[in-house]
C-alpha cells in the first residue's frame with residue numbers, strides 16, 4: 227500500500243490530523259493497535275480550549291459539540307474552609323468547553339468513516355523504517371500476515387507507549403521527566419454534577435476535583451498514594467473521601483451512585499525533544515505528557531496537530547517546507563509553557579509527602595495570593611483557556 231502521510235495511532239491526535247489533511251486533499255492511512263471500541267472506552271479528557279474547539283469546527287465537527295457541550299466561563303478553587311472563583315470571561319474574555327474526549331473521538335471516527343478514509347485496526351508489531359531517507363515505510367502484522375505502507379511522511383500519534391518515539395535513536399532524543407509521588411483515582415458516575423462549574427480542591431487529606439461530562443454524567447477525582455490499588459477502593463469509600471475533601475455545601479448536595487468507570491492514573495510531566503526526526507513527526511502524548519491538573523494533555527495534542535497540518539499542507543500545496551522545518555521548535559515552545567502551567571497547578575493543589583511545614587505555608591500563601599490578586603487570576607485564566615497557537 228502507498229499513501230502520502232502514514233499516521234500511527236487512531237486516538238484524537240491521529241484522527242484530527244487525518245481529517246485536516248483529508249480536507250486539504252492529502253491522502254492518509256491510519257494504523258491503530260487496538261479496536262475502535264477499545265479507544266472509545268478510555269475515559270480521559272473533559273475540558274477543551276477555544277483553540278481546540280475552533281479546530282474541530284474547522285473540520286466540520288462543531289455542530290454536536292456546540293449543541294451538547296457546556297461553555298464554562300470560570301472555575302472554582304477551594305482550599306481549607308473557603309472557595310473562590312476565577313472568572314475566565316472577566317479576566318481574559320475567553321471560555322472553555324466541557325465536552326468529553328470520548329465524544330470528540332467518536333465525532334472524529336464518524337467524519338473519517340464518512341470520508342471513506344482508511345483506518346487499519348488490530349495492527350500488531352508496528353515498525354517504522356528508513357525515516358531519515360526520502361522513502362520511509364511502516365510495517366505491521368494483521369491476521370498473521372505482514373503488511374507494508376510506503377509513504378512520504380510518518381506522523382507518530384501513538385501515545386506515550388507507542389512505537390514512534392523509540393524509533394528516534396536515544397543519542398538524538400533528549401527526555402525530561404518529573405514523576406509525582408501520587409496518582410488520581412477517578413470515578414465516572416451517572417449522577418448529576420455537584421456543581422455547574424469545576425471545583426478544584428486543595429485539602430489537608432489531598433487534592434480533589436469535581437468535573438462532569440454532561441448533566442447526567444459526573445467525573446470526580448481524588449489524589450491517592452501510588453501504592454493504592456483501585457480494587458481496594460469501593461464506591462462508598464470513594465464518595466466518603468470525596469465528601470471530606472470538598473467544601474461543606476458541595477458535600478451536602480453531592481448525589482452519589484454506582485461508578486461506571488473507576489481507575490487510578492499516575493501523574494507525570496514528560497517531554498521528548500526533538501519532535502521531528504527526518505520524515506517522522508511526533509504528535510501529542512507520543513512526545514509529551516502533562517499531569518491532568520489544568521486539563522492540558524488533549525489540548526496540547528490539538529496544537530501539535532495544528533502546527534503539523536499547516537506545515538504539511540503548505541508543503542503539498544507548493545508553499546515551501548518552512549512549516550515542517552520549524553514544526554518541532556514551534557510545537558515545543560507551546561508544550562513547555564503548558565507543562566509549566568500543569569506543573570504549577572499540580573504543585574498548588576496537591577499534598578506532597580515531603581512538603582513539610584514550610585511547603586504547606588507557601589502553598590497557603592500562594593492560594594491566598596491567587597484569591598486576592600486579579601493579576602494572579604488573570605495569569606491562571608490565560609493559561610487555563612489556552613495560550614494562542
Ligand code: RFL
Pocket residue numbers: 234235236237238239240257258259260265269270271272273274327349352383384385386387388389390410412491509510511512518520521522523524525526527
Ligand atoms: P492517545 O489518546 O494515547 O492515542 C494514541 C493511540 O495510539 C494507539 N497506539 C498504537 N497504534 C499502533 N501501533 C502502536 N505501537 C501503538 N501504540 C499506541 C493507541 O491505542 C491509541 O489509540 O494519544 P493522543 O491521540 O496523542 O491524545 C492524547 C490525549 O489522549 C491525552 O493527552 C489526554 O487524554 C490527557 N488528559 C486530559 N487532557 C486534556 O486536555 N484535558 C483533560 O481534562 C484531560 N484529562 C487526561 C485527563 C488523561 C488522563 N489519563 C488517564 C491519562 C484525565 C486523565 C485521567
Ligand code: PHB
Pocket residue numbers: 270271272273424437438445518519520521522
Ligand atoms: C476531567 O473532566 O476529566 C478533567 C477536568 C479537568 C482536569 C482534569 C480532568 O483538570
